[in-house]
Amino acid sequence: xxxxxxxxxxxxxxxxxxxxxxxxxxxxxxxxxxxxxxxxxxxxxxxxxxxxxxxxxxxxxxxxxxxxxxxxxxxxxxxxxxxxxxxxxxxxxxxxxxxxxxxxxxxxxxxxxxxxxxxxxxxxxxxxxxxxxxxxxxxxxxxxxxxxxxxxxxxxxxxxxxxxxxxxxxxxxxxxxxxxxxxxxxxxxxxxxxxxxxxxxxxxxxxxxxxxxxxxxxxxxxxxxxxxxxxxxxxxxxxxxxxxxxxxxxxxxxxxxxxxxxxxxxxxxxxxxxxxxxxxxxxxxxxxxxxxxxxxxxxxxxxxxxxxxxxxxxxxxxxxxxxxxxxxxxxxxxxxxxxxxxxxxxxxxxxxxxxxxxxxxxxxxxxxxxxxxxxxxxxxxxxxxxx
Ligand code: SOE
Numbered sequence: 001x002x003x004x005x006x007x008x009x010x011x012x013x014x015x016x017x018x019x020x021x022x023x024x025x026x027x028x029x030x031x032x033x034x035x036x037x038x039x040x041x042x043x044x045x046x047x048x049x050x051x052x053x054x055x056x057x058x059x060x061x062x063x064x065x066x067x068x069x070x071x072x073x074x075x076x077x078x079x080x081x082x083x084x085x086x087x088x089x090x091x092x093x094x095x096x097x098x099x100x101x102x103x104x105x106x107x108x109x110x111x112x113x114x115x116x117x118x119x120x121x122x123x124x125x126x127x128x129x130x131x132x133x134x135x136x137x138x139x140x141x142x143x144x145x146x147x148x149x150x151x152x153x154x155x156x157x158x159x160x161x162x163x164x165x166x167x168x169x170x171x172x173x174x175x176x177x178x179x180x181x182x183x184x185x186x187x188x189x190x191x192x193x194x195x196x197x198x199x200x201x202x203x204x205x206x207x208x209x210x211x212x213x214x215x216x217x218x219x220x221x222x223x224x225x226x227x228x229x230x231x232x233x234x235x236x237x238x239x240x241x242x243x244x245x246x247x248x249x250x251x252x253x254x255x256x257x258x259x260x261x262x263x264x265x266x267x268x269x270x271x272x273x274x275x276x277x278x279x280x281x282x283x284x285x286x287x288x289x290x291x292x293x294x295x296x297x298x299x300x301x302x303x304x305x306x307x308x309x310x311x312x313x314x315x316x317x318x319x320x321x322x323x324x325x326x327x328x329x330x331x332x333x334x335x336x337x338x339x340x341x342x343x344x345x346x347x348x349x350x351x352x353x354x355x356x357x358x359x360x361x362x363x364x365x366x367x368x369x370x371x372x373x374x375x376x377x378x379x380x381x382x383x384x385x386x387x
Contacts (some may be wrong), residue, residue: 003028006346007041009070009100011091012082013054015229016105016132017043020080021058023338027346030324030339036346044070071095078103078349084177085184089114092359096125101349103130103342107194107369108362110185115366116387119359130345130355131362133198135274137340139332140295142320143312144278144285145203147297153280159200159251159259160277163192164270167230168245174224174232175239187243189214189369192274193263197368198357199276205255207368209383212249212375216241217266249372284309293331363387 008024010017024038043060044067045051055063064070067087071079071094079095080103081088089109095102102122108131109115122129135141147153165188168179177183178191201207219241224234245266251259267273274289283299286309296309315331317323321340325332348355357365367386375382 001035003035003037004350005037005039006349007039007075007077008080009042009044009073009076009078010040010060010080010082011044011067011070011087012084013043013045013051013058014082014226016082017054018058019335019338020082020103020132020342021060022335023342025059026335027339027342030336031343034343034346035350038342038346041076042070042073067091068094071098071100076100081105085110085190086182089118092118093121096121096127096129099125099127101128102359103132103345104359104362105132106198106362106365107185107190108359108366112363112366112370112387115359115363119363122359128345128349128355129359130341131357131359131365132338132341133195133202133357133361133365134337134341135195135199135289136202136357137321137337137344138287138289138292139319139321139340140287140293140312140314141199141203142340143295143314144287146320147285148203148278148280152283152299153278153285154282156204156253156255156257156278156280158277158279159204159253159257160279161196161200161259161261162273162275163188163196163263164267164273164275165192165265166268166270168218168265169268171218172222172234174234175221175241176224176226176232178226179221179241179243180239181242184243186369186373187216187245187247188263188265189244189247189372191263192265193247193249193261193372194365194369195274196261196263196276197365198361199274200251200253200259200261201361201364202357203276203278204257204259205253206364206386207251207259207384208254209381210249210251210368210371210375211381212247212372213379214244214247214373214376216243217245247372247376249375251368289334292334292337
């Protein structure tokens with residue numbers, strides 16, 4: 001069957017630009033049955049030289065130094081936003097108004113107000129929309145969802161989720177955009193707590209109220225810029241850090257489950273430890289991104305004496321998405337979560353079906369983030385006000 005070309009216009013080109021471009025390029029290789037070919041049509045950014053280099057490296061056939069021109073082009077179907085967070089809303093709304101489908105990196109926005117305007121814009125335009133909480137699409141996480149939906153854990157009592165990193169522990173690590181409130185909105189909260197929240201919402205349900213504390217351990221840093229991946233270079237002078245280095249919060253889910261969440265960039269030794277454990281009346285599950293092919297599963301119905309967590313290598317053909325890649329036991333990695341996410345999105349696009357996580361999920365996530373900030377400031381429990 002001939003494939004439909006979906007022409008991608010990407011705004012931004014750093015770490016996530018590379019992850020997304022790679023996924024578009026490899027998609028047809030693994031999703032042979034997908035009736036779509038992503039075409040890397042154009043990329044936008046402000047500085048021409050690095051932009052030109054990114055276009056060449058990632059395989060985009062053209063570039064624009066003003067994202068507005070990209071959004072106006074009639075040879076683009078999807079706008080993919082991989083910029084710092086303060087640019088998400090303006091670009092997404094303009095893209096929707098020009099009838100483009102919109103993919104946006106997380107967190108969806110800087111504030112709930114912005115997120116709501118973005119959701120309203122894509123809904124009013126009738127375009128497809130996706131927020132890139134890619135970890136939902138790890139095969140082991142999808143399998144965890146299947147087990148929970150099939151009732152294998154029964155009623156859920158506990159969610160324990162942590163996102164542990166250590167890349168800014170050096171006090172000389174510069175004050176890059178990811179540490180500046182005017183560009184990023186919040187620190188560990190929006191950057192990584194947003195991911196574990198999305199996983200918890202996906203697997204267990206909505207959160208009704210939260211109690212929280214947040215901390216900034218290093219309050220002054222050298223000024224500087226990101227320099228590829230999570231590296232940075234100093235540029236001279238120092239500045240005040242106005243976002244959180246770490247956040248911890250308790251949550252009550254609407255279905256009665258209790259949640260304990262922690263997100264920090266100061267957990268020495270943990271490079272990218274995104275992990276959760278869920279305990280239900282009939283069993284438990286646990287997962288860790290740094291060992292992402294494995295799901296640990298405990299069933300209370302197992303024979304006494306043989307009870308305990310078993311490690312399931314989620315690479316068998318019957319595990320979600322696993323059959324797309326290699327034979328059982330031939331593991332996949334971080335980059336494949338984006339292939340699975342985009343594979344689902346493009347399938348939804350051609351079948352005109354919504355795919356999650358979408359901008360509604362982005363809004364709901366943002367509402368919890370905002371309640372966490374409010375609870376940390378008030379030092380009391382706060383209800384999550386969904387909008
Ligand atoms: C840095 O904390 C970062 O790259 C996040 O921005 C990503 O969303 C996360 O997936 C990995 O860590």
